[in-house]
Structure formats: C-alpha cells, structure tokens
Amino acid sequence: MRVVIAEDSVLLREGLARLMEVGGIEVVDTVGDAEQLLRSVERDCPDLVVVDVRMPPDHSDEGLRAALMLRRTHPDLAVLMLSQYVEERYAVELLTGQNRGVGYLLKDRVADVAEFLDALRRVVDGGTTLDPEVVAQLLVRRDGSEIERLTPREREVLSLMAEGHSNGGIGQALFLSDGAVSKHIHSIFTKLGLPPNESHNRRVLAILKYLRENGKD
Amino acid sequence: MRREGSANRLSGMDTATDSAARPGPWPLIVVGALWSRRTWRELTHLVSGAVVGVTGGSVLLFLVVATILGAPTVLVSLVTGALALSLSGALTALQRSRHRAFLDLDLPAGRPYAAFSIRPRVLLELIGTGKNWARLGYHLISLSWGLMAAAIAVGTWAFAVTLTLVPLFLANTELVVNPFALSAWGVALMLFAPWTTRGLAALDAQMAKQMLGVTRSEELEMRITDLAASRDSTVDAADAERRRIERDLHDGAQQRITALAVNLGIARATLADLPEPGARALADAHEEAKQALNDLRDLVRGLHPAVLEDRGLDAALSAVAARSPVPVRVRVDMDRRVDRDIEAVAYFLVSEALTNVARHSGAEHASVEVVLRDGGLHLTVTDDGAGGADPGAGTGLRGLADRVRSVDGTFRLTSPAGGPTTIEAELPCASS
Known part of the structure; x- marks a missing residue:
C-alpha cells in the first residue's frame, strides 16, 4: 500500500508517517499544502492519500477541495480526510458521485493506532469509514423523518453501519449475534423503505445516500 | 471627547x-x-x-x-x-x-x-x-x-x-x-x-x-449612541480575542498534543514486551494525552468553534446537537449568514441551553429552532423535562440573558414546574 500524506503541521506529519511505518504502509511522499498534493499524486500514483481539511494558504477547506478534485481525476484513489472538527456537509460532498474508498475522521482518532490503521486499510479496500461524530450529525438532522421510527438499538446498528463496520464488527461492538445483527439491519431497511442489499459496502452507501437525500427539512 | x-x-x-x-x-x-x-x-x-x-x-x-x-x-x-x-x-x-x-x-x-x-x-x-x-x-x-x-x-x-x-x-x-x-x-x-x-x-x-x-433629550440620545458604540467595541474586542486564542490553540497546543498522543500510541503498539511498570506508565501516558486532547477540544469549542467561523451557524449547531446526550431536533432556516458576533451569541445560547437540558431537566427530547426573518434571528430551545428552571439560581441562564442583551437582543425563559421549558431569544440582524 502506497500513501501520500498532506498535512501542514510538521509534527503531525511526522507522527503520521511513523504510524504508517509501524503499520507496514509505504509512505511515498509527505506534503504541506494542496498544490503539492496534486503534484505528488500525479508523480507517485499512490493508492491512498491522507489529507488534512484545513491547509495553507487560507486554512479553510483547501484540503477538501483538492481531495474532491482528485476523486474526479483519479477514481481508483482512496481518500482519507482528517479534520480538527467534523462537518456533515464535508462528508456529503466527499460521498457524492464516486463512492469508493472514502474516509473522514477527526484528527484525534489518529492517536488510537490500531483503529486508525484499520480504518486506513478499510478505505484502501474500497470501503468507507466515517467518524462517529459525523454519523451522529447525519442522524440528528433528520427532522421528523423515518429515522425517528427506529428503535434505539436499530439506531446504534445504523450508526455503526454508517461508520463502516461489518456485520461482525457491529455484533462485537454491541454484543449481538450475527443473526441478531442481520435481523436489525433487515428491519432498518424495511422501515426506511430501502431495497435489501447483501453487499456490505453498497449497503452503507444506500444508507448514506438515504441520510443525505433526506437531509435537512 | x-x-x-x-x-x-x-x-x-x-x-x-x-x-x-x-x-x-x-x-x-x-x-x-x-x-x-x-x-x-x-x-x-x-x-x-x-x-x-x-x-x-x-x-x-x-x-x-x-x-x-x-x-x-x-x-x-x-x-x-x-x-x-x-x-x-x-x-x-x-x-x-x-x-x-x-x-x-x-x-x-x-x-x-x-x-x-x-x-x-x-x-x-x-x-x-x-x-x-x-x-x-x-x-x-x-x-x-x-x-x-x-x-x-x-x-x-x-x-x-x-x-x-x-x-x-x-x-x-x-x-x-x-x-x-x-x-x-x-x-x-x-x-x-x-x-x-x-x-x-x-x-x-x-x-x-x-x-x-x-436639548436634554438630544444630549441623552448622543450619550446612548456613545455608550452603545463603546459597548459594541468592547464586545467586538472580546470576540476577536476569543478567535485569536482559538487559532493559537489550534496551531500550537492542539497539534503538539495530537502528535504526542500519536507517538505515545506508536510506542505502546510497538513496545509490546515492555516490563510491567513501564508498560503501565506508557499506557497511562497515552490515555492522558488523548484525554488532554479531548479537554482541549472542548475548551476550543467553548471559546469560538472553528466550524462556526468557517461554515456558519447551521453547521455549528448540528455539531452541538449531535453531541447532546438528549436527542435533539434541529431546524435552521437562514438564507444567509449573519454578523459574526450574532452567530456567536446564538451558538453559545443554544449550546448552553442544551447543556442545561442534559444536566438539569431530565428531558427525553429537546428541539432547537433558528429562524431568520424580519431582520431578526429568532431562537427557540424547548425540552419536555421537569421545568422549574430559575434564572436566578446561578445556572448559566443569567449569563445567557446577559450575552443576549449585549447585542440588544431579547431573552425569555418560560419554565413552569412540571415543564415544558422554553427559551426564546431574538437577536437583531441588520438586513443586508
């Protein structure tokens, strides 16, 4: 796995590079702004880019815009965004259109080494990983929608699904059997009026699409 | 002069x-x-x-x-x-x-x-x-x-x-x-x-x-204009200072502590065969660093959240609602962004009100409504809790009322015993 890291804080950039090294991931380049990121992707053809949302020169959302551009020009490139705070609209923008291999995490999550490396691998394998805070925001905005008809347990399952966990992962987190997880998922899909879908990734996308399209108001 | x-x-x-x-x-x-x-x-x-x-x-x-x-x-x-x-x-x-x-x-x-x-x-x-x-x-x-x-x-x-x-x-x-x-x-x-x-x-x-x-009334009018201007500039200066501290923390301490937590995490993951006291110390240090990072993030949110500055009230409020332990419905109806200080007051009002809901009300649901109309920002926060909230009881409620007044807004709290509790505020916004 070949990775380019785009992060303007030198300290954190080095920390991330070291972290990848521990996880046996090859860091082909580390850059400090969006322009260098675009150049580096052209030159090094990585499998994954890890990008900070806020970068020079304006420190607003340069990283995100660069990532969106890369997703259009390099459909096979996996993207993991890191941010000081999460913003559901950033997630929505990232997930629009090409939905393969996207992740969006709070910077703090980097400190949990094993989980972070897991998330990286999931994204490179074409999966999605969303920060629990993003998922919470996506859920909270559904004013008066079918989401409110879900039981608390179903909401928990839905959150974990949206974060990108597999059935097994959900079962482990909630101490449920695989059968029970499948039953909850089936019930969620029925209540939301979504067609049942066996493939894990497509299922997550269906849910995210639902959350997105039944957005505010 | x-x-x-x-x-x-x-x-x-x-x-x-x-x-x-x-x-x-x-x-x-x-x-x-x-x-x-x-x-x-x-x-x-x-x-x-x-x-x-x-x-x-x-x-x-x-x-x-x-x-x-x-x-x-x-x-x-x-x-x-x-x-x-x-x-x-x-x-x-x-x-x-x-x-x-x-x-x-x-x-x-x-x-x-x-x-x-x-x-x-x-x-x-x-x-x-x-x-x-x-x-x-x-x-x-x-x-x-x-x-x-x-x-x-x-x-x-x-x-x-x-x-x-x-x-x-x-x-x-x-x-x-x-x-x-x-x-x-x-x-x-x-x-x-x-x-x-x-x-x-x-x-x-x-x-x-x-x-x-x-005349006396002209003189008073001028005096009021003076006082309002000096109060506005005081409030502005305080807001600017909050934003500056937020930026400093983001560029400095937050980055450093994140890097520290990452490095401790790496050490913890790679030094699997460390003798017991060392392994414990390392694990504790890692957890402490993560906790410090959390505390710092809460502090920055309390000062002036970056999402508010970058993306406005709508985005910032959905983050607040998502963090609330009591389920919150949010409706924001604004066709434009308003003054930064009005946004800040609205943000802190909702944020503090939801903290109160979670701490004191025993409510099962809360709702937040923010509507921009007739040149004013109308905020309503309600919960289905026990009611009986007393603005004089030294909770954050009086601070909220003061903050609203600092921008010439109005604040009303209705909280009969047995609930529901409703906080209404109206903040003036010059129509653009």
Whole structure:
C-alpha cells in the first residue's frame, strides 16, 4: 500500500508517517499544502492519500477541495480526510458521485493506532469509514423523518453501519449475534423503505445516500 | 471627547482655567483681573463675536428677508431658504469653535450640519428640527447683540483709559471739574471694566448654551449612541480575542498534543514486551494525552468553534446537537449568514441551553429552532423535562440573558414546574 500524506503541521506529519511505518504502509511522499498534493499524486500514483481539511494558504477547506478534485481525476484513489472538527456537509460532498474508498475522521482518532490503521486499510479496500461524530450529525438532522421510527438499538446498528463496520464488527461492538445483527439491519431497511442489499459496502452507501437525500427539512 | 464636553458644559464657565479665579484677598482679585489672561481672552471673544455676528448675521438676515419676500416665486424662496439653513449651520459651527477657543466652553455638536442642499427631504428635516430655529435666532440676534456687547465692553475700557489719562492732556485747561478727580474716576472705572467684560461674556455664553447647545433629550440620545458604540467595541474586542486564542490553540497546543498522543500510541503498539511498570506508565501516558486532547477540544469549542467561523451557524449547531446526550431536533432556516458576533451569541445560547437540558431537566427530547426573518434571528430551545428552571439560581441562564442583551437582543425563559421549558431569544440582524 502506497500513501501520500498532506498535512501542514510538521509534527503531525511526522507522527503520521511513523504510524504508517509501524503499520507496514509505504509512505511515498509527505506534503504541506494542496498544490503539492496534486503534484505528488500525479508523480507517485499512490493508492491512498491522507489529507488534512484545513491547509495553507487560507486554512479553510483547501484540503477538501483538492481531495474532491482528485476523486474526479483519479477514481481508483482512496481518500482519507482528517479534520480538527467534523462537518456533515464535508462528508456529503466527499460521498457524492464516486463512492469508493472514502474516509473522514477527526484528527484525534489518529492517536488510537490500531483503529486508525484499520480504518486506513478499510478505505484502501474500497470501503468507507466515517467518524462517529459525523454519523451522529447525519442522524440528528433528520427532522421528523423515518429515522425517528427506529428503535434505539436499530439506531446504534445504523450508526455503526454508517461508520463502516461489518456485520461482525457491529455484533462485537454491541454484543449481538450475527443473526441478531442481520435481523436489525433487515428491519432498518424495511422501515426506511430501502431495497435489501447483501453487499456490505453498497449497503452503507444506500444508507448514506438515504441520510443525505433526506437531509435537512 | 464628547463626554468631556458635556461635563464642561454642565459646570459652564467655571472650568476656565485662570489664576485670578483662585480665592484670595479681594483687592488682589479686583486688581489682578486687570491683567488676568481670562479678561483679555473674553474681551477678544466679544470683539470676535461682533465681527462674526455682524457679517454672518447680516447675510443671514438678507437671506431670510429674501426668503419671505420671495415666497410668491417658490423657487427663489427655496434657494434662499436652503442657503439660509446651510449658512446657519456653518455659523453654528463657527460660533461653537469661537466659544471653545476663547471661553473653553464646549457646546456639544448635535448632528453635523448639512451642506447646502435643496432636496426637500433634507430641508424638511432641517426645518422640522426645533433646535435649528433657535440656532437661526441666535445668529440673527448676534447681529445686534454681538455688536452691542463688544461696544459696551470695549467702550468701558476706552472710557476708563481716557478718563485716567485726562490730567496728561487737560492739566492746564480751565475745567469745571478737577482733572485729577476725573482720573480717579477713570481708575475706578478701569477696575470695574474687567467685570463688565466678564459679565457680557458670561451672558453670551449663556445665550449660546441655550440656543446653540443641545436639548436634554438630544444630549441623552448622543450619550446612548456613545455608550452603545463603546459597548459594541468592547464586545467586538472580546470576540476577536476569543478567535485569536482559538487559532493559537489550534496551531500550537492542539497539534503538539495530537502528535504526542500519536507517538505515545506508536510506542505502546510497538513496545509490546515492555516490563510491567513501564508498560503501565506508557499506557497511562497515552490515555492522558488523548484525554488532554479531548479537554482541549472542548475548551476550543467553548471559546469560538472553528466550524462556526468557517461554515456558519447551521453547521455549528448540528455539531452541538449531535453531541447532546438528549436527542435533539434541529431546524435552521437562514438564507444567509449573519454578523459574526450574532452567530456567536446564538451558538453559545443554544449550546448552553442544551447543556442545561442534559444536566438539569431530565428531558427525553429537546428541539432547537433558528429562524431568520424580519431582520431578526429568532431562537427557540424547548425540552419536555421537569421545568422549574430559575434564572436566578446561578445556572448559566443569567449569563445567557446577559450575552443576549449585549447585542440588544431579547431573552425569555418560560419554565413552569412540571415543564415544558422554553427559551426564546431574538437577536437583531441588520438586513443586508
């Protein structure tokens, strides 16, 4: 796995590079702004880019815009965004259109080494990983929608699904059997009026699409 | 500046600095007045008053008469009338500076006088202001009054000096009266002359205060404008400071502690065979670093969240709602972003209200509604909890009300025992 890291804080950039090294991931380049990121992707053809949302020169959302551009020009490139705070609209923008291999995490999550490396691998394998805070925001905005008809347990399952966990992962987190997880998922899909879908990734996308399209108001 | 002005005006001319005004034996005061700076400044004041009064007043009088006589031909009246008002404004400014220069008397300016204009709206406003008539009156009166006051003051001095010097010219002439007696009268009159000057100047100052100054309500209005401006700048400065601290923390401590937590995490993951005390210490350090990162993030949110700055109220509120342990419905209806300080007040209001809901209400649901309409931002936070929230009980509620007031907003809390609790606030937003 070949990775380019785009992060303007030198300290954190080095920390991330070291972290990848521990996880046996090859860091082909580390850059400090969006322009260098675009150049580096052209030159090094990585499998994954890890990008900070806020970068020079304006420190607003340069990283995100660069990532969106890369997703259009390099459909096979996996993207993991890191941010000081999460913003559901950033997630929505990232997930629009090409939905393969996207992740969006709070910077703090980097400190949990094993989980972070897991998330990286999931994204490179074409999966999605969303920060629990993003998922919470996506859920909270559904004013008066079918989401409110879900039981608390179903909401928990839905959150974990949206974060990108597999059935097994959900079962482990909630101490449920695989059968029970499948039953909850089936019930969620029925209540939301979504067609049942066996493939894990497509299922997550269906849910995210639902959350997105039944957005505010 | 203006505040000093009004203080001066309240105490009138007493603030004129002058050595002779100091208490002392009365003969010294009487004689000292002869060469006190104040006397001569006030004499100059009266003379300059005559010059300004006669020239300005006569032109003004001409314009006023022309306006009255020209009434049948509307246009002439309009032009001369507008000229008269404009001249009156300019003369007022001139008289003000004269009183300031010679008498240290600050006549607070009302609104700055309008330059010449024949636009009906401007004219009507000028005519409609009662104060402008008083000002016009003052300038017309000073035509005669200014001349008279100066004449009396200068005349007294001149007569006193002439009388005093009589013996020099008339020592040998046959006169009914003794020239030296006349001279004695002259000296007496000269001692009296400064007080004539001062009396006339005081009279002029009094007239100017009455006719050129501002009314009590105008003065209060100006004072309120002043206070509002100074409060706004204080609030702005505090907000700017919060944003600066947020940026500093983001660029500094947050990055460092994140890097620290990452490095500790790496050490923990790779040093699997560390002896027990070391492994425990490392694990603790890692957890502490993550906790510190959390605390820091909460602190930054409390200061001025970056998402609010970057993406506005809508985005920031959904993050607040997502963190709330009590399920919250959010509805934000805004077609544009509003002032940064209004956004901040709205954000902290909702944030604090939801914290209260989670801590004290025992509610199962809460809802937040933010609507921008009619030039105001309307906020409503409700919960289905136990109610009985008391703004006096030292919770964050009073702080909320204060913060809302700092931007001239209104705040209302309804919380009967048994619930529900509703907080309503309205924040003014200039429509763009």
